[in-house]
Amino acid sequence: MQDVTDLEFWRLMARYGGADVYYTEYFRVHADSHLDKPILASLIHNPTGKPAIAQMIGNDIPSLVRNAKELQQYNIAAVDLNLGCPAPIVYKKCAGGGLLRDVPRIEGILGALREAISIKFTVKTRLGFDDTETIDALVPLFAKHGVDLVTIHGRTVLQM
Template sequence: MSEPISSSAKSSHPLPAPIQAGLPLTALAPMQDVTDRPFMAVIADCGAPDYFVTEYFRVHSQSRLEKHILEAVVENNTGRPVFAQMIGEDIDHLVRAAKDLQNHPIAGVDLNMGCPSPTVYKKQCGGGLLRDPQKIDRVLGALRETCPGLFTVKMRIGFEDTQNFETILDLVNKHQVDLLSLHGRTVKEMYRSEVHYDCIKQAVERVDCPLLANGDVTSAAKARWVLDYTGAAGVMIGRHAIRNPWIFRQIREEQNGQPVSKITLQEVNQYIKKLYHAVAKPDAPELRQVAKMKKYLNFVGQGVDPEGKFLYEMRRAKTKADLFGICDRHMPEGPEHLFAAEPYPGVIARPNRES
């Protein structure tokens, strides 16, 4: 094991207060084209996480802060702090964007060093940065100097392997990053492999700042296991919060020793319809709006029925009436009809191909 880089005094920037003192932190993971202002509002109504993070602001020589992403900050009605996420590789322009973000009511600036999209990492952005610790050293140094408040990082454990993992963790310490969110897979593993929780545990032991564990946190029970095993300060949840927007509330219940809320299929049906209207664009054709909903329902459907019948029918819906009718058939009223606490085995959330 390499020796840690010597770091100066730990950052004194306090994190925003959690909803309930003494409990692990929770955060909704940023997901491009998903975690916009309307989606955050719907999640908050089901039981908000401690923190939200925006979709990433793309930073390059011609970039300006995208208005639709900025809405999640300036029109935030969740009652919870929102961190502004950036992605890019040009240091001067990252500094410029970080300065621009200071003019808005952000909780802090977050740097994306984990996006596994090939179109992103081929530009040396997102997860692509993990191949170049020297570049990371310069980027973190410049942004730490630029951000008078909270500066946070979201990353993966490596690009193709963990060769640079410890070096990058030491750079997180060197530049006094205030919060690290760590997805326990490499960039090349995308979302396919098992999560390497041992690497998250290793990072918790090595970094000075609080760490949020990210990757396959599917339920309150799984969150308990991840927190106990890794020692992380909290969890960041993405796809499984689309499937189960009550998960943050359930985690707080479990951590408090309270009974974990059981969610009925009727509540899920109501969530789907509320989300449909929340994310609808006034001028969008109905077919396009239905297609947009399918990217959420691909995940929701993992907890509806063990055979995947809802997913099969949903993926073929063409109109709002079709979609809502399918929901009503598969999600009837009654306390006996429960939504699965964990995804059903073998019910796969895959991109829709029928629209």
């Protein structure tokens, strides 16, 4: 969760038993973006001894590919594509859950990322934007493009 699962949260969780794997807050990806230093610190200074997954959000294929390649230079277990963020400020930019309104674009992103990612590739999604049928179109695409793990929120973006 953005602005929650930061490095200090990881430290706190590890102190009280921890988790089996840790996801970063999402790296906002667009044509002018760079890896966010505070989020990157979670990967560089991972205090947990557990695998970390770097999460990205965006819709620009070349930028997502660039960031995925950069992230793989760090000690991460996987790169995760966020297709589930329900925040209006995100989905109105056709990112996160907003991409669920454009399945063909998602397929292009999945194909490009699978080609660029040599480690595990995961996706976080919802059932759809405003309906629950979108997931029926997505699951075959996840399989087609070799997504290694899918996390599904059992509701739509508009249901938050």
